[in-house]
Structure formats: structure tokens, C-alpha cells
Amino acid sequence: MGKEINLLKEYPKSKRNLKDRKNKKNLKIISKSREFGRDYFDGDRIYGYGGYSYNKKFWGKVVKTFIQYYNLKDGDSILDIGCAKGYMLFDFKNEMKSLNTYGIDISSYAIENSENSIKPYLKVGNAIDLPYPNHYFDLVISINTIHNLDENDCAKAIKEINRVSKKNSFLTVDAYENDNQKSRMDDWNLTALTYKSTKNWKKFFDENDYKGDYYWFIP
Secondary structure, eight states: OOOBOOTTTTSOOOOOOHHHHHHHOOHHHHHHHTTOSHHHHHSOGGGSSSSOOOOHHHHHHHHHHHHHHTTOOTTOEEEEETOTTSHHHHHHHHHOTTOEEEEEESOHHHHHTSOTTTGGGEEEOOTTSOOSOTTOEEEEEEESOGGGSOHHHHHHHHHHHHHHEEEEEEEEEEEESSHHHHHHHHHHOSSOSOOEEHHHHHHHHHHTTOOSEEEEEOO
16 A cells, blocks of 8 residues: 555635535435535535546646656556546646646546536546556546445445556545544435445455555545
């Protein structure tokens, strides 16, 4: 297992109305959110993003952190699992045009509405069965994605990340460190089927022989 490291420290913090989310969400809203379609990305905030469009302030500085930390070089290949509309990959390309960028997401809506310049490098697919060769990527990234799978499939996704990575990978998952944070996660969560304490995530990573680095999303 790699390091617990916050490579998203440059990502802007969002204000989250947990009380409003808790009071409004129900099984119908959760089901609609988990379709990962137009409502989730570009519908009302109660379903997810509440409008997901490009803004350099989100990933512009983050990709620089990744490039520096993993010492990415001309011609290296990176994969973003759960790439949505490809905005992070778009900023990777803007920062380092020689990178070979690939993205995969379960949402056909997100891929169809992705950045035009990056769209040819994106696929609709599932993290449990990545359509790429063994040890193909210099860096595999998965931000707030594999926790949307049940625990068995989450384990499969980790094994797939190990398989397609030459060496480096980084993922973030929904987590908590105390009862208050768990309560906040319960109130906020719409799509995650697997979220654990940070201690239990580390145990899970170890049990599934995860090789890469990791960090947490804690609302």
C-alpha cells in the first residue's frame, strides 16, 4: 500500500448544505442520482452537482500537484476512472500536451457532454472491468468513484487499478473519522454504496492488496 496523502489540497472547498440535503433526499431522489445521468450532473442540486461545467479553478492547480508529485514526463499515460465530463484530463492536457490521457465513466450522459477536445479519449465503462492492457498506465487516478460500488465490486475495482497501473495510482473515497463525521456523511451521501472509517478503509485496501496512494472525502 502507498501513502495517505492529500493531493487535492488545491481543490476549492465547497459549501454544503447538509441540513437541506438530509431533509429533501429520499429513495426516489437517491435512485435518480445513481443513474448518473442529466439530473445528477446538470439537474437540481438535490440530485448531485446542480450543474457541472468547466472552470479552471477546480482542476487547474490540482493537475500541477499530480504532475510534480508523480514526476510525469513527456509521453506518459494517465487514466482517470470516473472521469465524468473529462475536465481533469482537459486540464492535464492544457498543462502538459505530451501526456496520453484516457478516461472512463459509467455515465454515457457525461461522456456525451464532455469537453470536445478530450472526448476521443473517453469511454463509457465500469471500474470493475477496465478495457485496458496490464501495466499500461504511468498513473491511474480515481476521485470519489469506487465507493459508488458495493463492497465486492469495490474490491474488484481496486484489483483492476493494480492491474492496469505500471506503478502509481491515487484514489479518494468517502470516509469518516468519528461519529460526527459519519452522521454528516449519512446526511450528505446520495450515491456511495460503500463508505467506511478511515481505519477500516486502510484495512480494506490492505486486504485487497491495493498498491497505490489514497485520501479521503469527508463532508
